[in-house]
Amino acid sequence: MKSYWKKGRKQKLIIVFGSVLLLLLLFFLRDDYQPILLFIRKYIFLILLGGIFLAIAFRAFRHSETFFKRIAYLALIAGVFFAGWYVGWKLELYEYMQTYNVYNNLDKVEIDELPLTTNERIQPYNNILTMAYESISETQEVSLPQLVRVDNENKWTMAVQPAQEYTWQRVNDNTEEVFSVESTSPFPRFSNENRIPVTFSIGESLAFSRNTYNAVVQRFNIFQLFNLEPSEVFYMKNDTGAWVQVVSLIKWKGFFFPYPTFGGVMIIDSGEHNFNDYVERMTIGKGLYVSPDQMDNYPFLRKQNTLAEQISKLQAESLKFLAGFSDPLPWNMETAVKIPDLKDDENTQPYVTDFIFDDVDNTAFNGLYHWFGLEPIGEERTSLAFSVFVPADGTQKLYYYNHAAKKEGLAGVSAMPLKVIESKKEYDWDNNRPVEFRPYIKHIGERKRMFVLGTVTAKRKDSKKFDGSATPDLALVDVQYRDVIWIDAKHPSSWEKTIYNQMAEVWSTAEGLNLKIENTLEVKATDTITNTKAIKEALQAIARDSIN
Secondary structure, X not given: OHHHHOOOHHHHHHHHHHHHHHHHHHHHOHHHHHHHHHXXXXXXXXXXXXXXXXXXXXXXXXXXXXXXXXXXXXXXXXXHHHHHHHHXXXXXXXXXXXXXXXXXXOOEEEOOOOOEEEOOOOOOHHHHHHHHHOOOXXXXXXXXXXXXXXXXXXXXXXXXXXXXXXXXXXXXXXXXXXXXXXXXXXXXXXXXXHEEEEEEOXXXXXXXXXXXXXXXXXXXXXXXXXXXXEEEEEXXXXXXXXXXXXXXXXXXXXXXXXXXEEEEEEEEEOEOOOHHHHHHHHXXXXXXXXXXXXXXXXXXXXOOOOOOHHXXXXXXXXXXXXXXXXXXXXXXOOOOEEOOOOOOOOOOOOEEEEEEOOOOOOOOOOXXXXXXXXXXXXXXXXXXXXXXXXXXXXXXXXXXXXXXXXXXXXXXXXXXXXXHHHHOOOOOOOOEEEEEEEEEEEEEOOEEEEXXXXXXXXXXXXXXXXXXXXXXXXXEXXXXXXXXXXXXXXXXXXXXXXXXXXXXXXXXXXXXXXXOOOOHHHHHHHHHHHHHHHHHHHHHHHHHHHHO
């Protein structure tokens, strides 16, 4: 380079111009090469270890005097890297160590009592997505639904944005509308007051610098480029009542086997696409960064759903180390657990659920949590081992209830579909599936009792996805007694009474309780007698008319 610089004025101009151009490209295209920086950050220990080994091995290779020694060194290098790949990725040792780091750095709180659920959502995730697509035009699509709190109500929110297939709209148009529909209604409406007119110049489907991912990454400083990455996008109201995009951020921590944690959020305000907006996006990006320590300064972010599921899943899985570092190994597995993913269920755990912790733990808030029902590792073991509650607002705590240690003998989520199918054999189960078995915990029959609430959703034979239904059938399964209670989706206020009427006699007999049991058999007999008399009188009237 020095010799080229000394050749003359032309060469100096080329070097200066090339350096300036390179710096500009590094500045303006940082959203494009940031995945490379993240890769280096995530695997820095392994990269350094592999680099040191390569340097030593190639040095020995160059000083080898015979051909056979050089071949041996090349074979050694290939063998070491193959062994590293097999042990680290094939046998998942890297993920094992990463999860162990999560476990050691997690604030875990064991609770002795289950929290109650409230504001139960009725429609499953994919039904909401299907209904949203039934309400938009050809050139539009919706972002993935997220359950958030809006005006003290739990609602599904998603943006109506230009479709990926239409490039011109992605470059030129804005996101003009947000769906905000009730999660507790069996009939969520995608019209009128549930279609919020709001303009975002930044969107998940928009192109180039107007894409949410690109705009957020452009906002990062040099250190954040190595440590933070954008994740899920949520649409909600801020403290002034204006709609905003809240982008959940993942922060990578640690040097040996780095692991993901909640890194705060980036808040993007609504607004039109104009020249000033373009300059800001291209230079410093868009959004207001709020670190985890600053979340309490924004009331609308408290008790909200802003945590990336990638993080909560890893935190829940880390409970497999409760009995020690070596317990998840194949020859131990005393407390080893997994997150069960049902084959026919398109929305896997966690399920965002509203919990009441008042009489459980005074350090926990009442609000939205990511719930996991963990089960033993083996495929044939389907018991409920742990209930895990991860605060959805990114609070660095994890609450868990150890069902296995208390020897409760509860059935896990994996066992639920067959129980529901068996209880209604007359259903066409080729075109219907019970999905999303989320917790339903109420104080019934003199104590707290846990059920799982599943929804039966329809599926066309030629479709890869569930197509939803206007009025879904709901089934509650008592995880202790394994009984299925079918409930009316239109009348949530009657659910507890329906459960009690069906289970009270069983609970009273099995648990020695003195429960008040309604004599439903007598009621049914009386109804039958009344109906028989009415039918007889009607037939007699028809006979008299015929004779006349």
